[in-house]
Amino acid sequence: xxxxxxxxxxxxxxxxxxxxxxxxxxxxxxxxxxxxxxxxxxxxxxxxxxxxxxxxxxxxxxxxxxxxxxxxxxxxxxxxxxxxxxxxxxxxxxxxxxxxxxxxxxxxxxxxxxxxxxxxxxxxxxxxxxxxxxxxxxxxxxxxxxxxxxxxxxxxxxxxxxxxxxxxxxxxxxxxxxxxxxxxxxxxxxxxxxxxxxxxxxxxxxxxxxxxxxxxxxxxxxxxxxxxxxxxxxxxxxxxxxxxxxxxxxxxxxxxxxxxxxxxxxxxxxxxxxxxxxxxxxxxxxxxxxxxxxxxxxxxxxxxxxxxxxxxxxxxxxxxxxxxxxxxxxxxxxxxxxxxxxxxxxxxxxxxxxxxxxxxxxxxxxxxxxxxxxxxxxxxxxxxxxxxxxxxxxxxxxxxxxxxxxxxxxxxxxxxxxxxxxxxxxxxxxxxxxxxxxxxxxxxxxxxxxxxxxxxxx
Numbered sequence: 231x232x233x234x235x236x237x238x239x240x241x242x243x244x245x246x247x248x249x250x251x252x253x254x255x256x257x258x259x260x261x262x263x264x265x266x267x268x269x270x271x272x273x274x275x276x277x278x279x280x281x282x283x284x285x286x287x288x289x290x291x292x293x294x295x296x297x298x299x300x301x302x303x304x305x306x307x308x309x310x311x312x313x314x315x316x317x318x319x320x321x322x323x324x325x326x327x328x329x330x331x332x333x334x335x336x337x338x339x340x341x342x343x344x345x346x347x348x349x350x351x352x353x354x355x356x357x358x359x360x361x362x363x364x365x366x367x368x369x370x371x372x373x374x375x376x377x378x379x380x381x382x383x384x385x386x387x388x389x390x391x392x393x394x395x396x397x398x399x400x401x402x403x404x405x406x407x408x409x410x411x412x413x414x415x416x417x418x419x420x421x422x423x424x425x426x427x428x429x430x431x432x433x434x435x436x437x438x439x440x441x442x443x444x445x446x447x448x449x450x451x452x453x454x455x456x457x458x459x460x461x462x463x464x465x466x467x468x469x470x471x472x473x474x475x476x477x478x479x480x481x482x483x484x485x486x487x488x489x490x491x492x493x494x495x496x497x498x499x500x501x502x503x504x505x506x507x508x509x510x511x512x513x514x515x516x517x518x519x520x521x522x523x524x525x526x527x528x529x530x531x532x533x534x535x536x537x538x539x540x541x542x543x544x545x546x547x548x549x550x551x552x553x554x555x556x557x558x559x560x561x562x563x564x565x566x567x568x569x570x571x572x573x574x575x576x577x578x579x580x581x582x583x584x585x586x587x588x589x590x591x592x593x594x595x596x597x598x599x600x601x602x603x604x605x606x607x608x609x610x611x612x613x614x615x616x617x618x619x620x621x622x623x624x625x626x627x628x629x630x631x632x633x634x635x636x637x638x639x640x641x642x643x644x645x646x647x648x649x650x651x652x653x654x655x656x657x658x659x660x661x662x663x664x665x666x667x668x669x670x671x672x673x674x675x676x677x678x679x680x681x682x683x684x685x686x687x688x
Contacts (some may be wrong), residue, residue: 231272231443231446231447231477231478231482231483231484232428232480232481232482232483234253234256234269234272234274234483235253236428236481236483237258237274237430237483237485238250238251238253238258239498240405240407240430240494240495240498240499241258241274241276241493241494241495242493242494242495242496243260243262243263243265243493244276244277244278244487244488244491244492244493245260245263245265245278245279246260246262246263246265247605248260248261248262248263249495250495251267256269256272257269257274258274258276265280266280267280268280268284270342270343270436270439270440270486271342271440271443272443272484273436273439273440273443273484273485273486274485274486274487275486275487276485276486276487276493277434277486277487277488277491277493278488278491283488284343287343287436288343288344291340291343291436291437294369295333295336295337295340298329298330298332298333298336299333301329302326302329302330302333305322305325305326305329306326308322309322309323309326317463320463321463321464321466324464324467325466325467328454328456328467328469329454329467331454332453332454332456332467335452335453335454336437339437339440339441339444339451340436340437340440342440343436343440370435371412371413371435371438372437372456373455373457373576373578374412374413374438374576375413375438375441375453375472376453376455376470376472376578377415377576377578378412378413378414378415378445379413379415379441379445379451379472379473379474380455380470380471380472381470381578381579382415384574384577385573385574385575385576385577386415386416386419388571388573388574389415389416389419389505389535389573390416390419390420390423392535392569392571392573392589392591393416393420393424393503393533393535393591394424395569395571395591396533396535396567396568396569396591396592396593397424397531397533397593398567398593401424401425402425403420403424403425403426403427403500403501403531404426404427404499404500404501404527404530405426405427405428405429405430405498405499405500405501406420406421406426406427406428406429406430406499406500406501406502406503407429407430407432407494407498407499407501407502407503407525408420408429408430408431408432408502408503408504408505409432409489409492409502409503409504409507409522410432410433410489410504410505410506410507410511411431411432411433411438411439411442411484411505412433412435412438412442412505412506413438413441413442413445414431414433414438414439414441414442414445414446414484415445416503416505416535417429417431417442417482417503418431418442418445418446418474418478418482420503421478421479421481421482422475422476422478422479426481426501427481427500428481428482428483429481429482429483430483430484430485430494430499431482431483431484431485432484432485432486432487432489432492433486434486434487434488434489436486439484439486441453441472442484443484444472445472445473445474445478446474446477446478446482446484447477447478448473448474448476448477448478449473450471450472450473451471451472451473452469452470452471452472453469453470453472454467454468454469454470455467455468455469455470455578455580456468457578457580457581457582457583458581458583459581459582459583460580460581460582461579461580461581461582465580465581468580488606489507489511489521490511490512490513490518490521490606491605491606492521492525494525496524496525497524497525497526497527497528498525498526498527499525499526499527499530500526500527500530500531501526501530501531501532501533502522502525502526502530502531502532502533503533503534503535504522504532504533504534504535504536505534505535505536506535506536506537507534507536508534508536508538508554509536509537509538509539509540509541510541513606514542514547515540515547515549515554515557516557516560516561517603517604519557519558519560519561519563519600520561520562520600520601520602520603521603522561523561523562523563523596523599523600524599524600524602524603526596527596528596529595529596530595530596531593531594531595531596532558532563532592532593532594532595532596533591533592533593534590534591534592534593535589535591536589536590536591537587537588537589537590538550538551538554538590551568551570551590554590555568555592558592558594559594561600562596562597562598562599562600563594563595563596563597564594564595564596564597565594566592566593566594567592567593567594568590568591568592569591569592570588570589570590570591571588571589571591572586572587572588572589573586573587573589574586574587575587635656635661635670636674638656638659638661639652639656639671639674639675642655649668649671649672649675650668652667652671653667653668653671656671
């Protein structure tokens with residue numbers, strides 16, 4: 231891995247955008263806004279609100295570790311069932327042992343995040359789950375770790391091949407930034423197999439980056455894979471040996487940060503790579519494309535690779551390949567050279583799941599500077615400051631009424647009343663007729679029952 235001080239020339243403060251950052255005692259600091267950025271086992275933590283984001287991740291990771299302990303306790307209860315078949319008992323005992331070993335291994339790996347400093351109960355973490363992006367947690371993209379560093383050679387080679395296909399003969403990549411690098415395998419392969427000066431791989435999931443760091447240093451890890459659809463009795467928990475072909479060597483850097491507040495100076499990189507990112511990021515593609523433009527040097531290139539499955543609530547922002555191509559051109563880039571191919575995706579040898587994915591790759595060159603994008607705000611000011619009026623939107627009105635009814639239903643649960651009894655009370659309170667109340671109460675209680683039965687894990 232490269233010397234942290236080498237990063238100094240690339241960095242800008244993600245809070246105030248000032249450059250350069252000072253470097254002292256292995257950590258970066260912005261002298262302009264007096265913000266210090268911690269170091270997580272040699273990986274700079276470069277979030278706009280470093281303390282708040284670190285606290286959020288500590289809570290989220292500790293909550294997930296406690297979930298694993300909760301799952302182990304649940305398995306202990308199941309194993310007390312004397313009617314279990316011998317094979318089922320054998321599977322549960324082995325799975326329980328795997329989960330416990332997995333929890334301990336994660337505790338060790340996550341020690342640099344200081345997760346152990348959190349001491350809240352399982353119930354309090356359940357109630358106080360922080361508002362990180364809902365798809366980010368300990369087990370988010372966990373399977374990708376095993377794909378990247380254990381069994382996914384075919385998929386990894388296919389991914390690099392797609393990057394090569396859009397680069398064509400232009401193999402000199404210069405200074406490279408990989409945004410949303412995940413567990414780091416594509417970034418590693420680009421660094422080792424293509425012509426780079428230096429490469430910076432950034433993600434905002436500390437577990438993925440800590441694994442990437444171990445692999446980049448040539449270390450080995452033993453971690454359990456938990457396939458959703460195991461092929462056989464013993465495939466529900468498989469101990470994998472994770473390793474890179476060799477250490478990444480000089481010029482390979484890891485950064486923890488947010489792609490929407492990327493901690494890099496304008497015009498810094500010759501190449502920006504976005505793997506499996508543009509369709510899952512919360513920001514509208516036209517705005518995000520201008521952020522990529524800002525990071526690139528004159529004539530720099532943007533290389534994209536991955537799916538194209540926008541899931542925005544607004545249908546207008548679920549872009550087709552043709553629209554995505556046009557948006558890139560409108561953001562100050564040349565007409566993108568596009569390659570589409572079908573490659574294997576997450577085809578674990580221990581799982582019945584796995585698919586073929588039609589990936590959308592392109593390479594586009596920066597032709598002009600795009601307009602400066604607005605600074606990204608994850609939440610509105612009334613949520614952040616707590617001093618402005620909370621807007622009374624129609625969705626809030628509806629939710630308030632729904633919550634009141636559900637709260638009233640919960641207050642009626644006393645261990646004696648039936649659904650019919652509760653429906654009569656709702657009718658007496660003139661909230662709804664008994665005929666309406668029975669299916670409404672039953673539907674609510676079904677969801678409550680399902681939630682109580684659901685086991686969250688890997």
